[in-house]
Amino acid sequence: MRLEDEIKQVKFKSDYQRAMLNIVFTANWLEVGISKLLKHYDLSSQQYNVLRILRGSRPNPLNLLDIQERMMDKMSNATRLVEKLRQKGLLTRIQCPSNRRKVEIEITDKGMEVLRELDPSMEENDELLAQRMTREEAHQLSLLLDKLRG
Secondary structure (H helix, E strand, C coil): CCHHHHHCCCCCCCHHHHHHHHHHHHHHHHHHHHHHHHHCCCCCHHHHHHHHHHHHHCCCCECHHHHHHHCCCCCCCHHHHHHHHHHCCCEEEEECCCCCCCEEEEECHHHHHHHHHHHHHHHHHHHHHHHHCCHHHHHHHHHHHHHHHC
């Protein structure tokens, strides 16, 4: 569906304004779909992102700064996210005995199991793009988005 129909706006100041609004609207639309999948696991998309980051670094632990640098949403409160995931038993936070300021964070087996359960649903969600655009179009879209972020 066209952006104009979705937000009930007929005119935009420019093609640039329409493009910007379309990006924001589409990002929110994608986020809603992902949030529905994660709701069953009582996870936010930011928490899911932290778990994926930790799975990718496994078996090496990460510190909070490493996680923050790799997060999709740079405005997230990584400390709070890590603590919530720790309380759920999905990761561990271990303070280094020789340097109390250093904290090593690792995904637990339970966290890995949650991701394994989620993987098929998330891959199915990714297929939404394959149903709506060609591989070449998806590649071109990625290039354009990379260019926008410059």
